[in-house]
Amino acid sequence: MKVQAFTCLLMVVIATALNGAVVDAKKPKVIEFYLHEQFVSEPGYPATDLLAASATGNTSTYAFGNLGISEQVVRESASNTSTIIGRAPGTFQPNKEERTFALYKLITLQTQEWNGTLLVFCDWLGLADSNEWTVVGGTGTFRMMRGYAINTKAAGGAGTNSITFKWEVYLY
Numbered sequence: 001m002k003v004q005a006f007t008c009l010l011m012v013v014i015a016t017a018l019n020g021a022v023v024d025a026k027k028p029k030v031i032e033f034y035l036h037e038q039f040v041s042e043p044g045y046p047a048t049d050l051l052a053a054s055a056t057g058n059t060s061t062y063a064f065g066n067l068g069i070s071e072q073v074v075r076e077s078a079s080n081t082s083t084i085i086g087r088a089p090g091t092f093q094p095n096k097e098e099r100t101f102a103l104y105k106l107i108t109l110q111t112q113e114w115n116g117t118l119l120v121f122c123d124w125l126g127l128a129d130s131n132e133w134t135v136v137g138g139t140g141t142f143r144m145m146r147g148y149a150i151n152t153k154a155a156g157g158a159g160t161n162s163i164t165f166k167w168e169v170y171l172y
């Protein structure tokens, strides 16, 4: 009788401990930062995008077959004078359908908490309010991390020289 009661209590304790561990493991680390993209150079703000190759001679950003290189500046906030905390080099390729782009970036952050690079990919719809990225890995303080990121437009865009995106990264 005593042994049974003890076993039962032990199982409850183990179940509670396991359940707690699972919940903790699923809780992501969340990082927020801003990508500043400059279409046209301005003093102190060089262009961040470059069309590297045009397969057909059509230099439209949306023309299929083109290849672009970009390197956005990562800042703490949406303000273009806020502290620079990293860089985001990558490439962009216009896809055929729906005006999406195959994008990849190496987001390198250097802050007190984070020092390393995240590798992210997206089938990016330029006209959407937000896009989802997959985080496939990282180096430095991001080593072995995976997850996803959501970007939303924070400032600028059509008819201006720049666009700023808020990034929320969820790492597991």
Ligand SMILES: *[C@@H]1O[C@H](CO)[C@@H](O)[C@H](O)[C@H]1NC(C)=O
Residues within 6 Å of the ligand: 058, 059, 060, 062, 063, 064
């Ligand atoms: C260039 O590509 C864009 C986007 O696909 C297209 O809308 C435009 O008509 C093309 N221009 C020419 C001259 O083919």
Ligand SMILES: *[C@@H]1O[C@H](CO)[C@@H](O)[C@H](O)[C@H]1NC(C)=O
Residues within 6 Å of the ligand: 042, 045, 080, 161, 162
């Ligand atoms: C910086 O931000 C200010 C305020 O939003 C804007 O007026 C200005 O054009 C921006 N400058 C550059 C170079 O993006």
Ligand SMILES: *[C@@H]1O[C@H](CO)[C@@H](O)[C@H](O)[C@H]1NC(C)=O
Residues within 6 Å of the ligand: 115, 116, 140
């Ligand atoms: C960040 O990581 C790099 C490469 O591992 C290292 O050289 C550098 O000292 C690190 N910086 C800080 C502030 O920890």
